[in-house]
Amino acid sequence: MNTGCGSPSELKTVISILDWMRRNNFSPKSDLPVPVRKGTQDGFCLKPCSKAVLCDLDKGTMEAFNKCDENIHILHKDISIAIIEWLDVPPLSSKMLQPELIGIEQYGQVEPIVLRIKNILKEYDQEHDLLKEMLQNAEDAGSTVCSFLVDMRQHKDSPESLIDPGMASCHGPALWSYNNECFTDEDFHNITRIGTASKEKQVDKIGKFGLGFNSVYHITDVPSILSGKYLLIFDPNVTHLKKYIHSVTNPGIKLNLYEHRRLIQKFPGQFNPYNGIFGCNFKISTGENFYYEGTLIKLPFRTPEEAAVSGISSKYYNQKHIMALVDSFKQTSKDLIIFLKNRAKLLVFMMKKKDGFP
Numbered sequence: 001m002n003t004g005c006g007s008p009s010e011l012k013t014v015i016s017i018l019d020w021m022r023r024n025n026f027s028p029k030s031d032l033p034v035p036v037r038k039g040t041q042d043g044f045c046l047k048p049c050s051k052a053v054l055c056d057l058d059k060g061t062m063e064a065f066n067k068c069d070e071n072i073h074i075l076h077k078d079i080s081i082a083i084i085e086w087l088d089v090p091p092l093s094s095k096m097l098q099p100e101l102i103g104i105e106q107y108g109q110v111e112p113i114v115l116r117i118k119n120i121l122k123e124y125d126q127e128h129d130l131l132k133e134m135l136q137n138a139e140d141a142g143s144t145v146c147s148f149l150v151d152m153r154q155h156k157d158s159p160e161s162l163i164d165p166g167m168a169s170c171h172g173p174a175l176w177s178y179n180n181e182c183f184t185d186e187d188f189h190n191i192t193r194i195g196t197a198s199k200e201k202q203v204d205k206i207g208k209f210g211l212g213f214n215s216v217y218h219i220t221d222v223p224s225i226l227s228g229k230y231l232l233i234f235d236p237n238v239t240h241l242k243k244y245i246h247s248v249t250n251p252g253i254k255l256n257l258y259e260h261r262r263l264i265q266k267f268p269g270q271f272n273p274y275n276g277i278f279g280c281n282f283k284i285s286t287g288e289n290f291y292y293e294g295t296l297i298k299l300p301f302r303t304p305e306e307a308a309v310s311g312i313s314s315k316y317y318n319q320k321h322i323m324a325l326v327d328s329f330k331q332t333s334k335d336l337i338i339f340l341k342n343r344a345k346l347l348v349f350m351m352k353k354k355d356g357f358p
């Protein structure tokens with residue numbers, strides 16, 4: 001096959017032969033030699049049809065492409081549309097989207113979210129840190145009440161009544177944290193941005209690093225936040241909400257319960273445990289929209305089964321561990337209340353296994 005540069009008359013001859021083949025209904029084989037661009041705009045050489053592409057990109061992009069790929073050749077510009085269609089040559093842009101062909105693929109650094117959380121927990125190394133962090137966030141949000149409830153109940157709702165059967169393990173003992181202010185749209189955004197110092201310019205705020213919330217992962221793998229219209233559920237391991245999480249880069253879901261109250265009726269088991277907790281009521285009458293006045297954070301204690309597969313922590317919480325945690329809360333809460341600016345009322349309640357609603 002000619003690898004040098006052909007003359008204009010040779011080009012004309014080759015094109016005429018291709019056109020003759022087209023008009024006589026020959027099927028072009030993949031190794032059929034076709035004129036491709038070489039050197040100048042007019043120069044050409046012959047290459048197998050399977051390695052030719054049609055130029056559909058601007059000059060700059062094309063030049064960059066030419067430099068980095070030797071196996072793809074641009075069809076000569078003098079070839080007629082009829083011949084191009086007959087050859088069925090693909091456009092150059094389609095090849096650019098196939099990284100294995102041009103040798104360039106998207107390849108940046110990533111930090112798996114589970115690993116990031118695990119490392120944050122090393123910095124916030126005391127499990128009772130979470131009490132302080134929740135209290136600080138409630139204070140920053142301007143709330144005047146921040147309460148905690150240790151709920152030892154075990155719910156037995158059928159898996160079909162949950163938003164995902166994987167959520168069943170979150171229906172045992174849990175720590176609830178309540179404050180009387182709603183998340184703003186910005187707060188919903190900020191909480192997904194780990195390590196963003198969103199309160200940096202607000203000197204009156206305690207939060208500095210955009211990390212503190214993650215201390216909740218000491219005790220749970222699946223924290224959720226009910227605030228105003230929304231319920232947010234994080235599942236960094238992607239073990240509980242597989243039905244809905246398609247990308248591990250932002251593993252969680254946000255439900256708009258105000259606009260879609262049918263979610264409450266469709267998954268009653270998911271919402272039952274909330275009823276009666278810090279004024280929460282999912283039993284709404286027809287025509288009413290759901291709205292929770294405040295913020296209710298649910299932290300279901302990590303079970304032994306979850307701990308066995310969790311990428312975040314292997315520590316699980318049985319009754320003994322939970323009681324030890326409550327004791328450490330009692331110790332730290334005395335010091336905490338002193339530094340709070342709004343003097344938010346801090347209350348810790350306990351709900352036994354057989355208790356009804358508080």
Ligand SMILES: Nc1ncnc2c1ncn2[C@@H]1O[C@H](COP(=O)(O)OP(=O)(O)OP(=O)(O)O)[C@@H](O)[C@H]1O
Nearest residue numbers: 137138141183187190191207208209210211212213
């Ligand atoms: N109870 C809450 N009410 C309103 N917004 C909250 C609450 N908890 C967390 N957020 C939002 O989530 C963001 C992240 O919270 P996080 O505690 O991780 O970081 P921070 O408070 O900004 O800084 P720091 O790491 O120093 O605590 C907050 O900036 C806030 O916007």
Ligand SMILES: [Mg+2]
Nearest residue numbers: 137207212213
């Ligand atoms: Mg904080």
